[in-house]
Amino acid sequence: MYSKKPNPNQTTVSKRETILDAAAELFLKEGYGAASINKLIDRIGxxxxxxxxxxxxxERLFESIVESIVEEIPDFINGAQLMDLELREGLMAxxxxxxxxxxxxxxLALARIVIAETDRFPEIGKIYYERAPQHICExxxxxxQQCAMRGGFExxxxxETVESFTGMVLHHQLFRQLCVNPTPPTDREIHQLAARNTNMLLAMLSIKSNAGKDPKRK
Amino acid sequence: MYSKKPNPNQTTVSKRETILDAAAELFLKEGYGAASINKLIDRIGxxxxxxxxxxxxxERLFESIVESIVEEIPDFINGAQLMDLELREGLMAxxxxxxxxxxxxxxLALARIVIAETDRFPEIGKIYYERAPQHICExxxxxxQQCAMRGGFExxxxxETVESFTGMVLHHQLFRQLCVNPTPPTDREIHQLAARNTNMLLAMLSIKSNAGKDPKRK
DNA sequence: AACAAACTGTACCGCATGTTACAGTTTTGA
DNA sequence: TCAAAACTGTAACATGCGGTACAGTTTGTT
Incomplete structure (x- = not known):
């Protein structure tokens, strides 16, 4: 174990950040195995x-990297702002x-490395999952539910409805990019996907609320 | 390059298969980087x-492994058999x-390794994608479409509808298992997921067909 | 029995890895 | 100004890697 303690004060905290940023870039690009400390210091001196x-x-560097990247995921939509919208507008946004x-x-790179290394680093899978898919679903x-209450339907x-919704919006795009073609969709494609799947969910909800009871399985 | 040619005849083809099988197990378990030829021969002598x-x-061994595992993915449902079913039963099955x-x-292990290594081995991503998600969507x-034709609606x-459907069925389960908890769902959970999402798709289709022409509902 | 092809075991090569040691240099703060 | 703390560069370490060489042994075929 290395013994000399690094600087804990403010002025040179930037060194830690410099390392962390460069390491994040490197690990995301190359994956855990192929990234090395030598390559890292080649980049930043x-x-x-x-x-x-x-x-x-x-290993600990890697965990710090993933934590820091996960934290940088933007709140996918400002919660308060979302709550002011009507159902359709909210789903679209x-x-x-x-x-x-x-x-x-x-x-994409983050998801790739988390999925790849979650066996060896169970913590990173948990951190990512809670911060991204789970948080969004919540x-x-x-x-x-607020829309339902306001609209007088149940x-x-x-x-589970939300899980289906995020799945139908994201799944195919994500898998295509993860496996075969990393080009992200254009804004136009994003709009179309959002509109189609929003319509689909609204259709399903209106059937349920119109029919009163669910059209139980045969 | 190693020069001695291996046995191309039938009786000892099993050696190649033995290596391939053990290598598949090893690579799926440990990932490309952590698997090594030494570990491989430790397993099989x-x-x-x-x-x-x-x-x-x-590298070539790895590509062979992925190809062989992808080929072993079962036809997700016998196409002909599917075509005989009604819409709801077909979607459920x-x-x-x-x-x-x-x-x-x-x-899961296959998806993990493909997603992880697709940058370095673009072929494997393509092979997997075409064989699994793309084939299923087709x-x-x-x-x-056949159901629509038979039922007189459009x-x-x-x-895109099918892509949404597979997404809503699979996405959340898959991501949960890839990131955080590899326990597969029980048969009961599978049935519930299938039923819920089948209902959702049917709801959406019946809305669309009602809006268009004659109200066709089963 | 005998010959060739396939297979094995071991030892080796060069190289890259994570990690540590250490002596020297820069930066910091009082 | 000056000591302490932080940082740098280089070298070294043990280890494991992919890959090769080669002499010896097993196996299949005739």
């Missing part, structure tokens, strides 16, 4: 000892923002 | 030279089978 002074090991964020190169669930399984 | 005799390099296959540990699209964007 300085000494390996400094890196180990701050981060103790490659949310799904467009969701698509925009999820298909961005940086998020916000959206609260939103549609949603039988709001959480 | 024999000599590195034999491995290189058959597969020339680790397809989504249950889809969930069963996609959430299996083996497919079969399902053909199915719902589906505006069949392909």
């Amino acid at each position: 300085g000494s390996k000892a400094t890196v180990y002074g701050y981060f103790y090991s490659k 949310a799904s467009q923002r969701l698509l925009k964020i999820a298909t961005s190169p940086r998020h 916000v959206l669930t609260a939103f549609i 949603i039988a399984h709001p959480r | 024999g000599s590195k030279a034999t491995v290189y005799g058959y597969f020339y390099s680790k 397809a989504s249950q089978r889809l969930l069963k296959i996609a959430t299996s540990p083996r497919h 079969v399902l699209t053909a199915f719902i 589906i505006a964007h069949p392909r």
Whole structure:
């Protein structure tokens, strides 16, 4: 274990950040295995000892990186702002923002590395999952429930409905980009996807509320 | 390059298969970087030279592995058999089978390694994508179009509709397992997911067809 | 039995890895 | 101004990697 303590005060905290930023870029680009401390210091200069002074090991550095990137994921839509919208507008806004964020190169790289390394680093999977898909589902669930209350209808399984909704909006785009073609959709494509899937969800909700009871399975 | 040619005849073809099977297990478990030729021969005995005799390099071995695993993905539902079903039954059968296959540990491991390594090995992403998600979408699209024709209604964007459908069935389960909890859903959960999302799609289709022409509902 | 092809075991090469040690240099703060 | 703290550069370490060489052993075929 490296013994010299790094600087804990304000003025040179930037060194830690410099390392973290460069390491994030490197790890996201190359993956955990292919990224190395030598490549890291080739990028930013300085000494390996400094890196180990701050981060103790490659594994711990990696965990710090993922945590910092996850934290930088923007709130997918301002919760308060969402709550002011009507159902259709809210779903449109949310799904467009969701698509925009999820298909961005940086998020794609993050998802890739989390999915790849979650076996060896269970913490990062948990952190990512809670911050991204789970958080989004919670916000959206609260939103549609509020809409239902305001509109005087009921949603039988709001959480599961939202999970279906995010899936139908994101899944195909995401998988295509993860597997075969990383080009994100254009704004026009995003709009179309959002509109189609919003319509689909509204159709389903209106059937349920019109029919009073759900058209139970045969 | 290793020069001694391996056995091309029938009796000892099993050696190649033995290597391929063990390598598949190893690579799926550990990922490309962490799997090594030494670990491979520790598992099956024999000599590195034999491995290189058959597969020339680790990279080529890896590509062979992925190809062979992708080929082993079962046809997600017998196409002909699907075509005989009514819309609801077909969607139920397809989504249950889809969930069963996609959430299996083996497919999960495959998806993980493909997503992780598709940058360095673009071929494997393509092979997987075409064989799994794309193929399924094509079969399902053909199915719902046939149902529409038989039922006398129209589906505006069949392909996109199917993409939404597979997304709403799979996405959340898959991501949960990829990121945080690899436990596959129970048969009961699979049935519920399939039923809920089938109802959702049917609701959407009946709205669209009602809006268009004669109210066709089952 | 005998010959060739396939296979094995071991040792080796060059190289990259994570990590540590350490002596020297810069920066910081009082 | 000056010591302490932070940082740098270089070198070294043990280890494991992909890949090769090669001499010896097993196996299949005739």
